[in-house]
Amino acid sequence: MNFDFTEDQHEIKRTARDLLTKRSGLEQVREAAESEAYDESLFTELRELGWTGIAIDEQYGGAGLGVVELMILCEELGYALAASPFLSNALGGLLIEHAGIDDQRAKWLPGIASGEATATVAFASGGSSAVVPDADGAAVIVLIDGDAATLVARADAQVESVSTIDPTRRYASVTASGGEALPGDVAGALARAEVALSAEMVGIAQRTQEMAIEYAKERKQFDTPIGAFQAVSHRCAQMLFDTEGARSATYFGGWAADADESQLALGSALAKAAASEAALSVTASSIQVHGGIGFTWEADVHWFFKRAQLDAAMLGGTGQQRARVTRLTAASLAAAGGA
Amino acid sequence: MDLTFNESESAFRDELRAWIKANHPGEEPAGEDEGYAFRRDWQRQLYEAGWAAVHWPTEYGGRDATLVEAAIFNEELARARAPFPANVLGLLLAGPTLMIWGDDEQKQRYLDPIMSGDEIWCQGFSEPEAGSDLASLKSKAVRDGDDWLITGQKVWTSGAQYSKWCMLVARTDFDAPKHKGLTYFILDMEQEGVEVRPLRQITGDPEFNELFLENARVPAANVLGGEGNGWTVALTTLMNERAGLAFGLQVGMKVALDELTEELAASGKLDDPMIADELGALHIKCEILRLTAYRGLTATMKYGQPGPEGSLTKWMWSQGNQELMQFATKALGPQSLAGGSNWGRSMLRSRGNSIEGGTTEVLKNIIAERVLGLPRKK
Numbered sequence: 001m002n003f004d005f006t007e008d009q010h011e012i013k014r015t016a017r018d019l020l021t022k023r024s025g026l027e028q029v030r031e032a033a034e035s036e037a038y039d040e041s042l043f044t045e046l047r048e049l050g051w052t053g054i055a056i057d058e059q060y061g062g063a064g065l066g067v068v069e070l071m072i073l074c075e076e077l078g079y080a081l082a083a084s085p086f087l088s089n090a091l092g093g094l095l096i097e098h099a100g101i102d103d104q105r106a107k108w109l110p111g112i113a114s115g116e117a118t119a120t121v122a123f124a125s126g127g128s129s130a131v132v133p134d135a136d137g138a139a140v141i142v143l144i145d146g147d148a149a150t151l152v153a154r155a156d157a158q159v160e161s162v163s164t165i166d167p168t169r170r171y172a173s174v175t176a177s178g179g180e181a182l183p184g185d186v187a188g189a190l191a192r193a194e195v196a197l198s199a200e201m202v203g204i205a206q207r208t209q210e211m212a213i214e215y216a217k218e219r220k221q222f223d224t225p226i227g228a229f230q231a232v233s234h235r236c237a238q239m240l241f242d243t244e245g246a247r248s249a250t251y252f253g254g255w256a257a258d259a260d261e262s263q264l265a266l267g268s269a270l271a272k273a274a275a276s277e278a279a280l281s282v283t284a285s286s287i288q289v290h291g292g293i294g295f296t297w298e299a300d301v302h303w304f305f306k307r308a309q310l311d312a313a314m315l316g317g318t319g320q321q322r323a324r325v326t327r328l329t330a331a332s333l334a335a336a337g338g339a
Numbered sequence: 340m341d342l343t344f345n346e347s348e349s350a351f352r353d354e355l356r357a358w359i360k361a362n363h364p365g366e367e368p369a370g371e372d373e374g375y376a377f378r379r380d381w382q383r384q385l386y387e388a389g390w391a392a393v394h395w396p397t398e399y400g401g402r403d404a405t406l407v408e409a410a411i412f413n414e415e416l417a418r419a420r421a422p423f424p425a426n427v428l429g430l431l432l433a434g435p436t437l438m439i440w441g442d443d444e445q446k447q448r449y450l451d452p453i454m455s456g457d458e459i460w461c462q463g464f465s466e467p468e469a470g471s472d473l474a475s476l477k478s479k480a481v482r483d484g485d486d487w488l489i490t491g492q493k494v495w496t497s498g499a500q501y502s503k504w505c506m507l508v509a510r511t512d513f514d515a516p517k518h519k520g521l522t523y524f525i526l527d528m529e530q531e532g533v534e535v536r537p538l539r540q541i542t543g544d545p546e547f548n549e550l551f552l553e554n555a556r557v558p559a560a561n562v563l564g565g566e567g568n569g570w571t572v573a574l575t576t577l578m579n580e581r582a583g584l585a586f587g588l589q590v591g592m593k594v595a596l597d598e599l600t601e602e603l604a605a606s607g608k609l610d611d612p613m614i615a616d617e618l619g620a621l622h623i624k625c626e627i628l629r630l631t632a633y634r635g636l637t638a639t640m641k642y643g644q645p646g647p648e649g650s651l652t653k654w655m656w657s658q659g660n661q662e663l664m665q666f667a668t669k670a671l672g673p674q675s676l677a678g679g680s681n682w683g684r685s686m687l688r689s690r691g692n693s694i695e696g697g698t699t700e701v702l703k704n705i706i707a708e709r710v711l712g713l714p715r716k717k
Contacts, residue, residue: 001348001407002341003630003637009340068340213711228714230700233707240706244648245655248630249623255340266626273623322619323612329622330604333597 003251005072013072019049020080026300032083033167033303043084043115052086053113056093060109067094067192067257071199071250078203081303083168085118087200088134091193091315092119095142098189099149099182108140108151121193123315124150128175133314135159135172143176144315149186152179166306188261191268194315195253198268198275201311202247205278208286208304209239215290232289239282246271246278266328273321276312283308342633344407351408352415358388359419367422371545375425375501382424382456391454392430399438399450406636413587417594423587428498429453429460431584433506436576440523440564449504449525463493463507463526463550464573471701474517474570478509478552480524487511487524487557489532493550495695499535500548502528506576507557508569521569525561532556542687577697585632585652592625592660595685599667614670621666624659628652647710654702657692664689 005013023042032039046052055070056062063069070090077086093112096104096119111117117139122132124143127150135141136159141152157176164171182189213236216227226232253267283305287294294301312318344352364381367374385391394409395401404412416423424430434453437446452458469476478491489509499505505526512520526533532555537545564572600618603609609618635649664686668675675682693699707713 001344001633001637003634004641005340213713216713225714227707228716230704230707230716233711233713233716234700234703236711236713237703237706240647240711241651241654244631244634244651245624245627248627248634248648251340251634252342252626252630255342259341260343270623270626273620274627319616322616322623324619325622326600326609326615326619329597329619330600330609333601334604337601 005068009069009072012069013076016051016073016076017079019045020076020082024080024082026081026303029081029083029168029303030300036163036167036170038083038085038170042082043086046084046086047115052089052115052118055090056097056109056113057105060097060105061113062109066254067195068251068254070094070196071254074196074199075203075206075250078200078307079207081168081204081207081307085120085134085137085170087196088120088138089115089118090196091121092138092140092142094192094196095119095121095144095149095182095186095189096140096151098192099184099186100151101183104151104180104182111139121315122174124174127177127179128173130173131162131164131171131310132159132174133310134170135174136161136170141174141176142182143174143179144186144190147186149182149189150176150179151182152176164310166310168303168307169310171310188264190315191253191264192257194268194272195250195257197311197315198246198250198253198271201275201279201308202243202250204304204308204311205239205243205246205275205282208283208301209236209243211301212236212239212286212289215293219291226289235285235289239285242278242281246274249274266325269321269324269328272316273318273325276318276321279308280312344411348405348407348411351404352411355390355412355415356419358390359415359421362388363419363421375498378422378425379456379459379501381422382426385424386455391424391456392434395434395450395454396438399434399446400454406640410586410632410636413584414590417587417590420594424456425498425501426453426456426459428462428506429458429504432462432576432579433460433504435579436506436572437563439575440572444560445525445563452503458503459498459501460504460506461496461499461502461528461550462576463496463505464576465495466492467494471698473508473573474521476508476510476521478507479513480509480511480522480557483556485559487522487559487562488554489524489526489552489557490554491552493552494538494547496535496548496550497546499528499550500537504528505533505550506563508573511566511569515567518570519567521573522566523563523569523572524557525563526552526555526557527561530555541690542684585628585635585656588656588660589625589629589632589652592628592656592663595660595667596621596625596663599663599670603670608670617666617670621659621663624655624662628655628659631655647706650702650706650710653696654699657699660692661689 053062054065058064096108112119119140120134120138121142122129124145139154143150157174159172159174161172216232219226249270253271256263256267286301293299367377393402393404393412397403466476480487480489507524507526510520511522532553534551536549538547538549539545608614631648632652635645638646667682668686
């Protein structure tokens with residue numbers, strides 16, 4: 001039993017934090033959000049560092065590391081709220097690698113690993129999806145409809161930019177007829193994607209918790225830092241409660257993906273449900289702690305709140321995950337009782 | 340990261356599991372006294388097989404179990420629905436406190452009977468006017484030759500009616516600042532100056548007691564950790580109170596949650612999406628509690644202390660268990676509140692979860708100040 005990262009994994013986390021602190025500070029996030037355009041040089045730098053291929057098999061040009069390492073990067077990118085197509089590309093890559101066949105992998109994964117021909121993924125119905133992250137710039141789009149996943153080349157799909165409440169990421173609507181099925185383990189591939197997405201939300205919750213605490217220490221009313229008032233400090237304690245719970249669930253999901261697939265369905269459902277709820281509640285609570293300032297465009301906390309809304313809604317909301325946990329638990333109890 | 344048990348942890352678990360299976364005492368009898376006698380016999384059985392205090396060092400008769408193995412011990416007992424040993428406060432609190440603060444004579448005298456259950460211990464900390472603000476306690480100890488005479492009132496002393504000894508904190512210096520004037524005593528409960536009155540709680544059971552002390556006599560040799568050092572010694576006890584139990588509590592919650600899931604499935608209520616949703620949310624909370632407890636345990640083993648997550652498990656458990664019990668009676672309907680159903684009683688009992696062993700409000704204060712570094716409350 002060792003619920004901690006290895007020294008190498010800690011090193012990845014530190015390196016990512018350092019780089020993103022320099023390259024994707026809140027000023028850069030604001031610039032990307034207000035201009036509704038990514039800073040291309042940031043993604044280029046991440047590509048050149050090999051981040052985009054971190055969890056992709058070496059034979060396709062990746063680093064061949066696991067979901068845990070990818071999860072660490074996603075958490076840090078969420079912490080920085082980096083404006084880049086990194087997450088969509090990584091999620092698309094997980095679907096193709098784990099639900100695709102060799103031909104599909106050979107065709108798409110090298111571009112995804114190098115970041116030169118990116119992927120994305122979204123839930124769809126009847127070949128269309130209203131909000132797909134980074135679809136406009138992608139080379140390949142994976143649409144998941146129930147238990148089936150379909151791979152569509154960007155050129156074969158109708159893609160139209162849509163603006164959402166989250167200007168830190170680009171979104172588009174996608175309509176496609178045809179495409180080719182990903183015939184493998186769609187559920188397992190999706191579960192991995194859910195873990196990576198959850199990690200971004202853990203990073204978002206962590207950062208907005210820290211912003212609230214810092215503000216509560218500095219801001220004075222009634223001649224007292226507001227963090228000394230229990231109404232405020234207990235709210236901050238609740239942020240820690242929510243963030244750490246989501247972190248426990250997400251790290252468990254990452255571990256299951258790499259080490260024990262029999263627990264992946266449960267782990268990914270725990271992760272997505274807990275991280276979504278944490279990201280929503282902690283970002284909202286952080287706005288409240290910031291008071292009137294927190295409601296202004298000038299404060300940065302709203303970028304995180306907005307990203308959290310879109311992330312929580314992606315790849316199935318909390319209700320679906322809870323229903324899944326109940327189904328999985330009831331089934332395993334019935335199996336144990338019947339045995 | 341490796342969330343499986345290693346070879347020696349697995350071997351420990353398998354050996355324990357086999358032993359519990361072969362020696363399971365069966366269902367606990369109804370009634371406070373009968374139940375207690377049953378758990379005391381069970382402790383004697385554990386003691387004779389060397390399982391009573393796995394987390395104690397071998398020099399005191401324990402197994403020197405790692406934190407993971409101690410967690411496994413609690414998990415396995417709960418999973419097998421075997422009772423916890425009767426002298427739980429002695430094993431978890433008094434023993435470890437004696438090991439740190441006791442002199443050789445005290446360790447020699449008290450530790451073994453704690454393990455065997457021959458001498459039961461209770462905890463005399465809280466008072467009617469000193470709950471969360473423990474350091475304001477007023478029980479008064481005055482010197483009488485080689486003895487101390489203690490007068491005052493304690494409350495919430497579970498197991499006092501069965502106890503030989505009490506971990507008692509009293510004020511020996513009324514002029515010192517409130518944290519400085521306290522002393523930690525080992526009080527003999529079998530004497531005239533000690534009166535135990537059962538305290539009936541909202542379930543109707545007298546799980547706790549009030550303790551009335553009228554010139555109760557304690558020899559000076561029974562001071563633990565030195566005169567005026569009572570607050571520091573008491574903190575040792577309180578730290579152990581918060582650390583040890585999370586895993587057993589988590590499994591207890593998981594067992595109840597699984598029972599509820601089976602009852603709801605059998606009655607077809609699981610097909611109601613609102614019920615499935617709430618039940619799923621509770622399973623998620625219960626798993627997160629387990630995972631967070633293991634994260635804290637890893638941090639303690641690697642870095643000597645838990646990280647920020649370590650302060651959260653008691654809060655996670657009490658909130659989760661209360662939600663579970665309230666949801667159970669809501670989902671099962673009025674028959675769960677009628678005689679013959681345990682759910683109603685468990686639901687009532689769960690209201691104590693967020694109060695006992697540190698209220699949630701005090702835990703939040705501790706987290707805010709010590710973990711988050713927020714300024715002290717006004």
